[in-house]
Amino acid sequence: MAKDIEITSVVNSNNESVQLVTVEEWLENIDSLSSKGVGVVVNPTDDVELLKDSLDKIAIIVLDFNNFDDGRGYTHANLLSKRWKYLGEIIGVNAHIDQLQFMLRSGVTSYNLLDNYKNIDEIDYSNGFSVCYQAAANNSGLKEKF
C-alpha cells in the first residue's frame, strides 16, 4: 500500500515552488485558494471529476504514483488532459521509473522520480518503445493499426 507521504509543495517547470492543497481543501475554498495560485494533489482514491468545473483556476495538478500497482492515476491523467483539456502542468510525483511510459502516455507532463532511481537512464524508460498501439498524450501511436 502507498505510504502516506504528505506533499505540501512542488517545483514547477519554471523552477517556482507551488503550494499544494488536497482535493477536499480545494473544493471548500476554491475562491480564496485560486487567488493564491495553489496546486491540487490528486491521490488515486480521490474522485478527480470533482475538479472538473474549477480546472481553469488550478495552477498545477499533482498526481501521486507512489502505489506502484494502482493504475487510477493513469485514468486521472487522461481525463484531465484529454477529456477536460486541462492546460496547466500535470506532475507525477513519487514515481517509480517503470511507470514513466504509462504516465507520460496518459497525459502526465512532468515528473519527480523517487530517490532510488537516480542512476538509471530515464530517457530509456520514458521513451523505451519506438512503436505503440494506441494514440497517446505524448505521441500519435500507430493510429493506422486500427
Next chain:
Amino acid sequence: MKNKIIENATIIYHTCKNIKNMYEYNTDDTQFLVERVDQFEKQLKRYLDGGLDEAKFKSLRLRNGLYMELHAHMLRVAIPYGVMNSSQLRALANIADKYDRGFGHFTTRQNIQFNWIELAEIANLLRELSSVDLHAIQTSGKAIRNITADPLSGLTEGEIADARPYCELIRRWFNLHPEFSWLPGKFKIAVNGAKLDETALRIHDLGLRLLRNDKGELGFSVYVGGGLGAVAVIGSETASFVPVEDILSYLESVMRVYNLKGRRDNIKRLRIKFLVKELGVAEFSRLVYEDWKYTKNDPELKLNLSHLAQLEKDFALPVKPLEISRFEEPVDFNYSIWKKNNVRKHKLSGYSIVNVSLTKLGSSPGDVTSKQMRILADLAVQYSSSYLRTTKRQSIVFPHVRKDQVFDLWQSLEEYGLASPHQGTLAQIVACPGNDYCDLAKAASIPIATRVQQRFDDMDKVLDIGNLNINISGCENSCAHHHIADIGLLGMKKNNVEFYQVTVAGETLTETIIGKKLGRSISGDEIVDAIENIVNVYLENRSEEEQFKEVFKRIGLTPFKERVYG
C-alpha cells in the same frame, strides 16, 4: 545440436510465410516484441542487482507471463485467439527442449505453459519466441490477458462473422495500453462469431458476441462481469449492439469505469464481477454509457473499415472448395469411432475439421512433448495448409483437412499415439494440475481423472455414453472450469482429507448455466463411485440422443442426489 534445430525452424518459418490464413506481423509488430524483451531484460537485471524490489518485480514479470515458483519458474506464452502455424509450433517444441524438460502444457485459455524455466535464460527464450511472432505479453498479472476466440472461427456454416480480425485488433489495442495496464484485477476477454459458443464468453470478465442488427449491420453484444472462481457469475449484457467500428471506444469505457471504481482494497473482490454486482448491472451500464458519449466519435478509436477489410483478407481461408470424386475409406472400427467424435463439418465442400485430443491417461490434460509438437507441426504442413488452432478443451484443431485425406491423417496420429477417439466424451477430462504440481491446489485433480478413466476403461461404454464433460479443479480458482461441465468437481480439504464438491449440468454452448451443487462434498475415496452413479442415472433416464443437460432439465436434481447419497 540444439542450435541446429533452431536453424531448421527458421528455414521452415520463412517458407510458411508465403501461405496466409492468419495475420502476419509487420516490422512494427516485430519491433514492439523486440523492445518489450529488451525492456524486461533490463528490469530483470535491476531485480537481480537489487535495484528493484520483489513486489514491483512481481508486477512487472507477471505482465511478461513469468511466474516464480518455489522450485522453478513458469512461463505462459500466448497463442492469441488460438491461431498458430506449424513453424510457431515447431519453435515452441524447440523452446520445450532447450529451456524446459521437453514438455509444454496447452491451457484452457489458448496459452501454452513451460514449467522449468531458468531466470537467466528468460530473455533469450523471449527473443526466440519473438522471432516467430510469439510472446508472453500480458498472459498474467492485473492486466488485459491474452484474448480468446472460437477455435472454429471462419470454419463453420452459419457463422455470423469470423471473430479473428476483431481479436487481432483488440489484441493490439490492449498491448501495453497506457491507461489500462494496471487494473484492480486480471481481465479476460473472449470473442465469438459462431452460433454455438465454444468460448464460454459469459464466464469471462468481458465477452463479445458478434451479431447483425435489423438493418443487417455488424456489431457486438457485450457481456461484462462473468467469471468462475469461488463466486461463479454469468456475465450480464451491458450493451445489446455496439457497431463494430465503435468497439474499441466501448471497451475503453468499460475499462475506465473498472479502473476507477473496481475494488482494490479486498483481494477477494478485485475482479470486475464484484463491481458489476455491487453497482448493479443497470448502474454499471449507465456509467459505461455516460463515459462512452465522450469517446464514441473519437477518430483515434474508430476502427478503420478498410484496414479491417485487409485483416479479413489476411484471415481468409487458404483453401478453395473442392469437388472430390468418390473416395473409399478402409473399413476400420477404431477409425470410425475416432471420426465420429473428432471430425466436424467444414463450411467448404471437400474439407473437414479435425480435432486432436491431448488428454492421455495419467498425465496432465494439455501436456504435450516436444516430439508430439513437431509431429503435429509436420502433420499440419502435410494435411492442413500449415495451420493449427488450440481450444478451451486443451485440444488441437487441424482446420482444413481434405476429406479424402482424413483417414491418412488419422493413421499418422494413431502411429504417434495422438488418435484418442474420445473428443467430447467423459474420457476427455479437463483437469488442472492439482496439488501434485500447484501450490494453490487443495486437492488432487489428475489422479482423480485417471481413476475415472480407469473406471470407464471400456471404450464401447464411453462411446455409448457419448458427449459428456467432466472437469476437475483442485481449488476455488477453478482453472478447470468445473462450474460449466456436465459433471464438475471442486477439490477441497477437510481435516487433511481431500473432498470434492460436485456440480452438475453446467453448460455454455447454447446458453450459459452454472452447474448446480449436488449436495455435501464427497471424499476422494468415494468420488469415482459418485461419478459412476451420476452417469448411470443419466443413462437410465435418457431417451435416444438426449444429452446430459437435457435429461437434467427434464428430471431435475433429485434422482441424481438420491442415487449418490441414498
